[in-house]
Amino acid sequence: MKTLNAPRLPFCGYALAAIVLMLPFFASCASEEAPEPVPGPEVLIPAAAYNDGTPYFRNDRIYLEDYSNALHAIFMTAGNSRSSELANENYRPELAEQSNPRAQQWLDLVQLTDSFFNSSGRFTPYFTRQDDGFVPAQKTDLSVYPHLVYAYHMHHRGGRFSDEAIEQALYFQPLNYLVSPGRYLLQNHYRDGAFFDDDGRIDYRSMSYALGGIHGHIYSWVIWAKPDGEDNMGMVDEARLTGWMQFTKEEMADIALEVAAYLDAAWDSERQIYVFQDDMMDAAWSIDALGAMIRGHKALYEALYMFGQGTETMFAARQLFDRSVILFEHAEALAKPWGFPQRISFTADGPVAAATYTEPYHTFQFMNHIGGGFSWDRELEGTSGFIGEHQPDIPRRVGALSDMLLQGALDHMMPEGRVVKQLSYENGSVKDQMTGISAAGMFVTAAGNIYRKGSAFERASDWESVTDDVRERSRLLYDAKIAHTAFIEQFLDGM
Helix, strand or coil: CCCCCCCCCCCCCCHHHHHHHCCCCCCCCCCCCCCCCECCCCCCCCCEECCCCCEECHHHEEEHHHHHHHHHHHHHHHHCCCCCCCCCCCCCHHHHHHHHHHHHHHHHHHHHHHHHHEECCEECCEEEEECCEEEECCCCCHHHHHHHHHHHHHHHCHHHCCCHHHHHHHHHCCHHHHHHHHHHHHHHCEECCEECCCCCCCCHHHHHHHHHHCHHHHHHHHHHHCHHHCCCHHHCCHHHHHHHHCCCHHHHHHHHHHHHHHHHHHEECCCCEECCCCCCCCCCEEHHHHHHHHHHHHHHHHHHHHHCCCHHHHHHHHHHHHHHHHHHHHHHHHCECCECCCEEEEECCEEEECCCEECHHHHHHHHHHHHCCCCCCCCCCCCCCHHHHHCCCHHHHHHHHHHHHHHHHHHHHCCCCCCCCEEECCCCCEEECCEEHHHHHHHHHHHHHHCCCCCCCCCHHHHHHCCHHHHHHHHHHHHHHHHHHHHHHCCCCCC
16 A cells, blocks of 8 residues: 655755756745545554543554554564463463464564555654545654564564464565665665754754664674574575665674764763754653663664774774663663653763653663663674673663563553553652553563563463462463453454
Protein backbone atom coordinates (compact mmCIF):
# COMPACT_ATOMS: atom_id res chain seq x y z
CA MET A 1 0.00 0.00 0.00
CA LYS A 2 1.52 3.31 -1.01
CA THR A 3 1.51 6.40 1.16
CA LEU A 4 1.69 10.03 0.19
CA ASN A 5 4.77 11.58 1.77
CA ALA A 6 5.89 15.14 1.21
CA PRO A 7 9.58 15.49 0.32
CA ARG A 8 11.82 16.63 3.17
CA LEU A 9 12.95 19.78 1.31
CA PRO A 10 10.05 21.15 -0.80
CA PHE A 11 10.96 22.79 -4.12
CA CYS A 12 9.36 25.88 -5.67
CA GLY A 13 9.82 27.64 -8.96
CA TYR A 14 12.90 29.78 -9.37
CA ALA A 15 12.14 32.20 -12.18
CA LEU A 16 12.93 35.31 -10.13
CA ALA A 17 16.32 34.04 -9.06
CA ALA A 18 17.12 32.94 -12.59
CA ILE A 19 16.48 36.49 -13.80
CA VAL A 20 18.45 38.18 -11.03
CA LEU A 21 21.28 35.74 -10.36
CA MET A 22 21.11 33.39 -13.34
CA LEU A 23 21.20 30.54 -10.81
CA PRO A 24 18.51 28.11 -9.67
CA PHE A 25 16.82 29.03 -6.45
CA PHE A 26 15.43 26.66 -3.83
CA ALA A 27 12.86 27.86 -1.38
CA SER A 28 10.16 26.40 0.81
CA CYS A 29 6.71 26.81 -0.64
CA ALA A 30 4.39 29.07 1.30
CA SER A 31 1.19 27.47 0.02
CA GLU A 32 1.99 23.78 -0.13
CA GLU A 33 -1.12 21.72 -0.85
CA ALA A 34 -2.35 19.46 1.91
CA PRO A 35 -1.86 15.75 1.15
CA GLU A 36 -4.85 13.69 0.10
CA PRO A 37 -6.19 10.95 2.39
CA VAL A 38 -5.09 7.40 1.65
CA PRO A 39 -6.88 4.14 2.50
CA GLY A 40 -6.15 2.92 6.00
CA PRO A 41 -4.16 -0.22 6.81
CA GLU A 42 -5.77 -3.61 7.27
CA VAL A 43 -5.37 -3.38 11.05
CA LEU A 44 -5.95 -0.25 13.12
CA ILE A 45 -3.88 -0.34 16.31
CA PRO A 46 -5.03 2.25 18.88
CA ALA A 47 -2.71 4.30 21.04
CA ALA A 48 -4.30 2.95 24.21
CA ALA A 49 -7.36 1.25 25.64
CA TYR A 50 -9.75 1.92 28.49
CA ASN A 51 -10.18 -0.58 31.31
CA ASP A 52 -13.08 -2.26 29.50
CA GLY A 53 -10.92 -2.77 26.39
CA THR A 54 -12.46 0.03 24.33
CA PRO A 55 -9.75 1.33 21.97
CA TYR A 56 -8.61 4.92 22.27
CA PHE A 57 -7.31 6.63 19.13
CA ARG A 58 -5.42 9.66 20.43
CA ASN A 59 -6.07 12.73 18.28
CA ASP A 60 -7.98 10.41 15.93
CA ARG A 61 -4.67 9.02 14.69
CA ILE A 62 -2.78 5.78 14.25
CA TYR A 63 0.86 5.97 15.35
CA LEU A 64 3.89 4.17 13.97
CA GLU A 65 5.35 3.63 17.43
CA ASP A 66 2.31 1.58 18.46
CA TYR A 67 2.73 -0.75 15.49
CA SER A 68 6.44 -1.00 16.22
CA ASN A 69 5.97 -1.81 19.89
CA ALA A 70 3.20 -4.30 19.16
CA LEU A 71 5.74 -6.06 16.94
CA HIS A 72 8.27 -6.13 19.77
CA ALA A 73 5.85 -7.75 22.21
CA ILE A 74 4.90 -10.43 19.69
CA PHE A 75 8.50 -11.28 18.87
CA MET A 76 9.49 -11.44 22.53
CA THR A 77 6.65 -13.75 23.48
CA ALA A 78 7.12 -15.89 20.36
CA GLY A 79 10.88 -16.09 20.82
CA ASN A 80 10.65 -16.88 24.53
CA SER A 81 7.99 -19.57 24.12
CA ARG A 82 10.70 -22.22 24.22
CA SER A 83 11.28 -25.16 26.53
CA SER A 84 13.54 -23.26 28.94
CA GLU A 85 11.20 -20.31 29.45
CA LEU A 86 7.51 -19.68 28.78
CA ALA A 87 6.85 -23.14 27.33
CA ASN A 88 8.63 -25.01 30.09
CA GLU A 89 6.64 -27.70 31.86
CA ASN A 90 6.92 -25.65 35.06
CA TYR A 91 4.91 -22.87 33.45
CA ARG A 92 2.80 -23.27 30.29
CA PRO A 93 4.14 -25.91 27.88
CA GLU A 94 1.16 -25.36 25.54
CA LEU A 95 2.65 -21.98 24.59
CA ALA A 96 5.12 -23.82 22.35
CA GLU A 97 2.23 -24.50 19.95
CA GLN A 98 1.58 -20.75 19.67
CA SER A 99 5.19 -19.90 18.83
CA ASN A 100 5.04 -20.46 15.05
CA PRO A 101 1.66 -18.71 14.62
CA ARG A 102 3.00 -15.72 16.55
CA ALA A 103 6.09 -15.63 14.35
CA GLN A 104 3.83 -15.56 11.31
CA GLN A 105 1.76 -12.83 12.92
CA TRP A 106 4.96 -10.84 13.41
CA LEU A 107 5.87 -11.28 9.75
CA ASP A 108 2.41 -10.17 8.63
CA LEU A 109 2.50 -7.09 10.85
CA VAL A 110 6.00 -6.21 9.61
CA GLN A 111 4.75 -6.35 6.03
CA LEU A 112 1.76 -4.15 6.87
CA THR A 113 3.85 -1.61 8.80
CA ASP A 114 6.55 -1.52 6.14
CA SER A 115 4.11 -0.98 3.29
CA PHE A 116 1.95 1.63 5.03
CA PHE A 117 4.39 3.73 7.08
CA ASN A 118 7.70 3.34 5.24
CA SER A 119 8.91 5.31 2.23
CA SER A 120 12.57 4.41 1.60
CA GLY A 121 13.35 4.59 5.31
CA ARG A 122 11.42 7.79 5.91
CA PHE A 123 8.79 6.44 8.28
CA THR A 124 5.65 8.53 8.71
CA PRO A 125 5.12 8.89 12.48
CA TYR A 126 1.31 8.99 12.33
CA PHE A 127 -1.74 9.21 10.09
CA THR A 128 -4.80 11.27 11.00
CA ARG A 129 -8.25 9.98 10.14
CA GLN A 130 -10.06 12.16 7.63
CA ASP A 131 -13.35 11.17 6.02
CA ASP A 132 -12.87 7.59 4.80
CA GLY A 133 -9.07 7.67 4.79
CA PHE A 134 -5.96 8.76 6.65
CA VAL A 135 -3.73 11.78 6.05
CA PRO A 136 0.03 11.30 6.66
CA ALA A 137 2.05 13.55 8.93
CA GLN A 138 4.46 15.76 7.02
CA LYS A 139 7.44 15.53 9.36
CA THR A 140 9.50 12.64 10.64
CA ASP A 141 9.81 11.83 14.34
CA LEU A 142 13.33 10.65 15.05
CA SER A 143 12.34 9.42 18.52
CA VAL A 144 10.70 6.37 16.93
CA TYR A 145 13.85 5.20 15.16
CA PRO A 146 15.94 3.73 18.02
CA HIS A 147 13.42 1.01 18.79
CA LEU A 148 12.05 0.82 15.25
CA VAL A 149 15.34 -0.75 14.14
CA TYR A 150 15.30 -3.10 17.12
CA ALA A 151 13.05 -5.39 15.05
CA TYR A 152 16.31 -7.10 13.98
CA HIS A 153 16.08 -9.25 17.10
CA MET A 154 13.26 -11.42 15.77
CA HIS A 155 15.27 -11.72 12.57
CA HIS A 156 18.21 -13.07 14.59
CA ARG A 157 16.00 -15.55 16.45
CA GLY A 158 14.74 -17.35 13.36
CA GLY A 159 16.45 -20.55 14.45
CA ARG A 160 14.13 -20.86 17.46
CA PHE A 161 11.15 -21.78 15.28
CA SER A 162 10.36 -25.32 14.21
CA ASP A 163 8.73 -24.40 10.90
CA GLU A 164 11.49 -24.17 8.29
CA ALA A 165 9.44 -21.91 6.03
CA ILE A 166 8.87 -19.46 8.88
CA GLU A 167 12.54 -19.59 9.83
CA GLN A 168 13.61 -18.70 6.29
CA ALA A 169 10.95 -15.99 6.06
CA LEU A 170 12.25 -14.42 9.29
CA TYR A 171 15.74 -14.29 7.80
CA PHE A 172 14.83 -12.69 4.49
CA GLN A 173 11.32 -11.20 4.36
CA PRO A 174 11.87 -8.26 6.78
CA LEU A 175 15.17 -7.05 5.25
CA ASN A 176 13.84 -3.79 3.81
CA TYR A 177 12.09 -2.97 7.07
CA LEU A 178 15.29 -3.65 9.01
CA VAL A 179 17.87 -1.79 6.94
CA SER A 180 16.00 1.17 5.41
CA PRO A 181 15.76 3.21 8.67
CA GLY A 182 19.53 3.27 9.17
CA ARG A 183 20.19 4.06 5.53
CA TYR A 184 17.68 6.91 5.63
CA LEU A 185 19.16 8.47 8.75
CA LEU A 186 22.72 8.31 7.42
CA GLN A 187 21.80 9.60 3.97
CA ASN A 188 19.30 12.31 4.97
CA HIS A 189 19.97 13.39 8.55
CA TYR A 190 23.76 13.23 8.89
CA ARG A 191 26.57 15.60 8.00
CA ASP A 192 30.09 16.12 9.36
CA GLY A 193 29.62 14.24 12.63
CA ALA A 194 26.18 15.65 13.47
CA PHE A 195 22.62 14.37 13.10
CA PHE A 196 19.85 16.91 12.48
CA ASP A 197 16.06 16.83 12.35
CA ASP A 198 13.74 17.83 9.50
CA ASP A 199 14.27 21.51 10.28
CA GLY A 200 18.04 21.22 10.36
CA ARG A 201 18.19 21.50 14.17
CA ILE A 202 21.04 19.74 15.96
CA ASP A 203 20.07 19.12 19.57
CA TYR A 204 20.04 16.35 22.13
CA ARG A 205 16.96 14.84 20.53
CA SER A 206 18.31 14.67 16.98
CA MET A 207 21.70 13.38 18.15
CA SER A 208 20.45 10.76 20.61
CA TYR A 209 17.57 9.40 18.55
CA ALA A 210 19.54 9.24 15.31
CA LEU A 211 22.50 7.58 17.01
CA GLY A 212 20.13 5.08 18.56
CA GLY A 213 18.55 4.65 15.14
CA ILE A 214 21.78 3.65 13.37
CA HIS A 215 22.84 1.08 15.94
CA GLY A 216 21.27 -1.67 13.85
CA HIS A 217 23.57 -0.81 10.95
CA ILE A 218 26.65 -1.14 13.12
CA TYR A 219 25.30 -4.28 14.81
CA SER A 220 24.96 -5.97 11.43
CA TRP A 221 28.65 -5.46 10.75
CA VAL A 222 29.63 -6.46 14.30
CA ILE A 223 27.69 -9.73 14.01
CA TRP A 224 29.18 -10.28 10.55
CA ALA A 225 32.74 -9.79 11.79
CA LYS A 226 32.83 -11.30 15.29
CA PRO A 227 34.32 -14.81 15.60
CA ASP A 228 31.14 -16.63 16.63
CA GLY A 229 29.13 -14.92 13.90
CA GLU A 230 30.46 -17.16 11.19
CA ASP A 231 27.36 -19.36 11.17
CA ASN A 232 24.85 -16.50 10.80
CA MET A 233 25.65 -13.02 9.48
CA GLY A 234 29.15 -14.18 8.63
CA MET A 235 27.66 -16.40 5.93
CA VAL A 236 26.62 -13.31 3.95
CA ASP A 237 29.07 -12.15 1.32
CA GLU A 238 30.64 -8.81 2.31
CA ALA A 239 29.71 -7.16 -0.98
CA ARG A 240 26.11 -8.29 -0.61
CA LEU A 241 25.87 -6.98 2.94
CA THR A 242 27.38 -3.69 1.78
CA GLY A 243 24.70 -3.54 -0.91
CA TRP A 244 21.99 -3.81 1.71
CA MET A 245 23.60 -1.46 4.21
CA GLN A 246 24.88 1.04 1.60
CA PHE A 247 27.80 1.66 3.98
CA THR A 248 30.88 -0.50 4.44
CA LYS A 249 32.21 -1.37 7.87
CA GLU A 250 35.15 0.97 7.25
CA GLU A 251 32.76 3.79 6.33
CA MET A 252 30.82 3.16 9.53
CA ALA A 253 34.08 3.46 11.47
CA ASP A 254 34.87 6.74 9.69
CA ILE A 255 31.42 8.08 10.55
CA ALA A 256 31.86 6.95 14.15
CA LEU A 257 35.12 8.89 14.38
CA GLU A 258 33.48 12.02 12.97
CA VAL A 259 30.61 11.71 15.45
CA ALA A 260 33.04 11.11 18.32
CA ALA A 261 34.81 14.37 17.52
CA TYR A 262 31.50 16.24 17.35
CA LEU A 263 30.39 14.75 20.66
CA ASP A 264 33.67 15.63 22.30
CA ALA A 265 33.33 19.27 21.27
CA ALA A 266 29.82 19.33 22.78
CA TRP A 267 30.76 17.80 26.15
CA ASP A 268 30.13 19.99 29.19
CA SER A 269 32.75 18.71 31.62
CA GLU A 270 31.26 20.53 34.61
CA ARG A 271 27.75 19.11 34.30
CA GLN A 272 28.87 15.87 32.60
CA ILE A 273 26.44 16.09 29.69
CA TYR A 274 26.36 17.12 26.04
CA VAL A 275 25.17 20.56 24.95
CA PHE A 276 24.61 20.65 21.21
CA GLN A 277 24.29 23.50 18.73
CA ASP A 278 20.57 24.15 19.20
CA ASP A 279 20.20 23.07 22.83
CA MET A 280 19.43 25.50 25.59
CA MET A 281 22.22 25.34 28.17
CA ASP A 282 19.79 24.01 30.77
CA ALA A 283 18.00 21.57 28.45
CA ALA A 284 16.36 18.67 30.30
CA TRP A 285 16.69 15.32 28.55
CA SER A 286 13.87 12.80 28.31
CA ILE A 287 14.84 9.43 29.80
CA ASP A 288 14.33 7.56 26.52
CA ALA A 289 16.70 9.97 24.75
CA LEU A 290 19.33 9.31 27.41
CA GLY A 291 18.94 5.58 26.81
CA ALA A 292 19.18 6.01 23.05
CA MET A 293 22.37 8.06 23.48
CA ILE A 294 23.93 5.31 25.61
CA ARG A 295 23.07 2.65 23.03
CA GLY A 296 24.38 4.97 20.33
CA HIS A 297 27.66 5.28 22.22
CA LYS A 298 27.90 1.52 22.37
CA ALA A 299 27.53 1.28 18.60
CA LEU A 300 30.08 4.01 17.99
CA TYR A 301 32.82 2.65 20.23
CA GLU A 302 32.38 -0.91 18.95
CA ALA A 303 32.60 0.31 15.34
CA LEU A 304 35.79 2.21 16.19
CA TYR A 305 37.30 -0.70 18.11
CA MET A 306 36.49 -3.36 15.52
CA PHE A 307 36.85 -1.49 12.23
CA GLY A 308 38.89 1.64 12.94
CA GLN A 309 42.64 2.16 12.68
CA GLY A 310 45.20 4.05 14.72
CA THR A 311 45.65 5.48 18.20
CA GLU A 312 43.18 8.34 17.59
CA THR A 313 40.46 5.80 16.92
CA MET A 314 41.22 3.77 20.03
CA PHE A 315 41.32 6.91 22.19
CA ALA A 316 37.94 8.00 20.83
CA ALA A 317 36.46 4.55 21.48
CA ARG A 318 37.59 4.55 25.10
CA GLN A 319 36.38 8.12 25.64
CA LEU A 320 32.94 7.24 24.28
CA PHE A 321 32.76 4.26 26.61
CA ASP A 322 33.78 6.30 29.66
CA ARG A 323 31.12 8.88 28.90
CA SER A 324 28.48 6.19 28.36
CA VAL A 325 29.15 5.09 31.94
CA ILE A 326 28.58 8.66 33.13
CA LEU A 327 25.29 8.84 31.22
CA PHE A 328 24.18 5.56 32.78
CA GLU A 329 25.06 6.81 36.24
CA HIS A 330 22.91 9.89 35.72
CA ALA A 331 19.84 7.68 35.28
CA GLU A 332 20.90 5.16 37.90
CA ALA A 333 21.08 7.89 40.54
CA LEU A 334 17.44 8.88 39.98
CA ALA A 335 15.82 5.46 39.64
CA LYS A 336 12.94 4.59 41.96
CA PRO A 337 10.95 1.33 42.09
CA TRP A 338 8.21 2.93 39.96
CA GLY A 339 10.61 4.29 37.33
CA PHE A 340 12.80 7.18 36.24
CA PRO A 341 11.68 10.80 36.08
CA GLN A 342 10.41 11.51 32.59
CA ARG A 343 13.01 14.28 32.19
CA ILE A 344 16.41 14.84 33.77
CA SER A 345 18.35 18.07 34.25
CA PHE A 346 22.10 18.12 34.72
CA THR A 347 23.90 20.34 37.21
CA ALA A 348 27.42 20.68 38.56
CA ASP A 349 26.14 18.87 41.66
CA GLY A 350 24.72 15.96 39.68
CA PRO A 351 21.50 15.00 37.86
CA VAL A 352 18.11 16.12 39.17
CA ALA A 353 14.56 15.18 38.23
CA ALA A 354 13.04 17.73 35.84
CA ALA A 355 9.55 16.18 35.86
CA THR A 356 7.14 15.26 38.64
CA TYR A 357 5.98 12.11 36.89
CA THR A 358 7.32 8.90 35.41
CA GLU A 359 5.99 6.84 32.48
CA PRO A 360 6.57 3.07 32.29
CA TYR A 361 6.86 3.24 28.49
CA HIS A 362 9.92 5.46 28.64
CA THR A 363 11.38 3.77 31.71
CA PHE A 364 11.36 0.45 29.87
CA GLN A 365 12.64 2.03 26.68
CA PHE A 366 15.68 3.08 28.70
CA MET A 367 16.06 -0.39 30.19
CA ASN A 368 15.82 -2.07 26.81
CA HIS A 369 18.53 0.22 25.46
CA ILE A 370 20.68 -0.86 28.39
CA GLY A 371 19.88 -4.57 28.25
CA GLY A 372 18.13 -5.61 25.02
CA GLY A 373 19.66 -6.69 21.71
CA PHE A 374 22.92 -4.91 20.82
CA SER A 375 22.70 -3.36 24.23
CA TRP A 376 25.14 -1.38 26.31
CA ASP A 377 25.83 -4.16 28.83
CA ARG A 378 26.28 -6.92 26.26
CA GLU A 379 29.88 -7.79 25.41
CA LEU A 380 30.42 -10.26 22.59
CA GLU A 381 33.53 -12.19 21.69
CA GLY A 382 35.77 -10.08 19.48
CA THR A 383 34.29 -6.75 20.62
CA SER A 384 35.92 -4.15 22.87
CA GLY A 385 35.22 -5.75 26.24
CA PHE A 386 35.49 -2.34 27.90
CA ILE A 387 33.03 -3.17 30.67
CA GLY A 388 34.84 -6.33 31.70
CA GLU A 389 38.22 -4.61 31.60
CA HIS A 390 37.43 -1.20 33.05
CA GLN A 391 34.01 -1.34 34.76
CA PRO A 392 33.48 -4.93 35.95
CA ASP A 393 30.79 -3.89 38.44
CA ILE A 394 28.42 -2.72 35.67
CA PRO A 395 26.66 -6.13 35.24
CA ARG A 396 25.83 -6.22 38.96
CA ARG A 397 24.50 -2.65 38.86
CA VAL A 398 22.40 -3.30 35.75
CA GLY A 399 21.08 -6.44 37.42
CA ALA A 400 20.11 -4.56 40.57
CA LEU A 401 18.39 -1.86 38.53
CA SER A 402 16.53 -4.50 36.50
CA ASP A 403 15.36 -6.30 39.64
CA MET A 404 14.13 -3.09 41.25
CA LEU A 405 12.16 -1.90 38.22
CA LEU A 406 10.61 -5.27 37.37
CA GLN A 407 9.55 -5.74 40.97
CA GLY A 408 8.33 -2.16 40.85
CA ALA A 409 6.31 -2.96 37.76
CA LEU A 410 4.50 -5.71 39.64
CA ASP A 411 4.07 -3.63 42.79
CA HIS A 412 3.33 -0.17 41.39
CA MET A 413 2.97 0.10 37.61
CA MET A 414 0.05 -2.29 37.06
CA PRO A 415 -2.36 -2.03 40.01
CA GLU A 416 -5.24 -3.40 37.93
CA GLY A 417 -3.16 -5.99 36.08
CA ARG A 418 -2.12 -3.73 33.19
CA VAL A 419 0.69 -1.22 33.05
CA VAL A 420 -0.54 2.35 33.49
CA LYS A 421 0.44 5.41 31.49
CA GLN A 422 1.79 7.65 34.24
CA LEU A 423 2.72 7.65 37.93
CA SER A 424 3.93 10.23 40.40
CA TYR A 425 7.72 10.25 40.49
CA GLU A 426 7.64 11.34 44.13
CA ASN A 427 5.60 8.48 45.58
CA GLY A 428 4.56 6.09 42.80
CA SER A 429 0.84 6.87 42.96
CA VAL A 430 -1.06 6.45 39.69
CA LYS A 431 -1.71 9.68 37.78
CA ASP A 432 -3.13 8.18 34.55
CA GLN A 433 -4.34 4.58 34.56
CA MET A 434 -4.95 4.17 30.83
CA THR A 435 -2.86 1.42 29.24
CA GLY A 436 -0.94 2.37 26.11
CA ILE A 437 -0.09 -0.14 23.41
CA SER A 438 3.51 1.09 23.33
CA ALA A 439 3.83 0.87 27.11
CA ALA A 440 2.50 -2.69 27.11
CA GLY A 441 4.75 -3.67 24.22
CA MET A 442 7.88 -2.17 25.70
CA PHE A 443 7.21 -3.72 29.11
CA VAL A 444 6.98 -7.18 27.53
CA THR A 445 10.11 -6.56 25.47
CA ALA A 446 12.31 -5.16 28.22
CA ALA A 447 11.11 -7.69 30.78
CA GLY A 448 11.95 -10.54 28.42
CA ASN A 449 15.45 -9.18 27.95
CA ILE A 450 16.45 -8.09 31.45
CA TYR A 451 14.66 -10.36 33.91
CA ARG A 452 17.65 -12.65 34.45
CA LYS A 453 20.27 -9.92 34.76
CA GLY A 454 19.81 -9.77 38.55
CA SER A 455 18.87 -12.41 41.10
CA ALA A 456 15.18 -11.66 41.77
CA PHE A 457 13.81 -13.61 38.78
CA GLU A 458 14.69 -16.86 37.04
CA ARG A 459 13.63 -18.82 33.95
CA ALA A 460 11.13 -21.63 34.40
CA SER A 461 13.57 -24.44 33.67
CA ASP A 462 15.50 -23.47 36.83
CA TRP A 463 12.57 -22.91 39.18
CA GLU A 464 13.24 -26.13 41.07
CA SER A 465 16.64 -24.81 42.17
CA VAL A 466 15.55 -21.36 43.42
CA THR A 467 13.69 -20.13 46.49
CA ASP A 468 9.93 -20.02 46.68
CA ASP A 469 10.04 -16.21 46.53
CA VAL A 470 12.05 -16.17 43.30
CA ARG A 471 9.82 -18.82 41.74
CA GLU A 472 6.58 -17.05 42.62
CA ARG A 473 7.92 -13.66 41.58
CA SER A 474 9.06 -15.11 38.23
CA ARG A 475 5.69 -16.73 37.66
CA LEU A 476 3.95 -13.40 38.24
CA LEU A 477 6.27 -11.71 35.77
CA TYR A 478 5.59 -14.41 33.16
CA ASP A 479 1.85 -13.97 33.76
CA ALA A 480 2.20 -10.21 33.22
CA LYS A 481 4.10 -10.69 29.96
CA ILE A 482 1.48 -13.08 28.59
CA ALA A 483 -1.39 -10.84 29.73
CA HIS A 484 0.10 -7.76 28.06
CA THR A 485 0.78 -9.68 24.86
CA ALA A 486 -2.87 -10.82 24.82
CA PHE A 487 -3.94 -7.21 25.45
CA ILE A 488 -2.08 -6.14 22.29
CA GLU A 489 -3.17 -9.07 20.18
CA GLN A 490 -6.86 -8.32 20.70
CA PHE A 491 -6.38 -5.42 18.26
CA LEU A 492 -4.73 -7.62 15.63
CA ASP A 493 -7.78 -9.66 14.63
CA GLY A 494 -7.69 -10.65 11.00
CA MET A 495 -3.93 -11.07 10.78
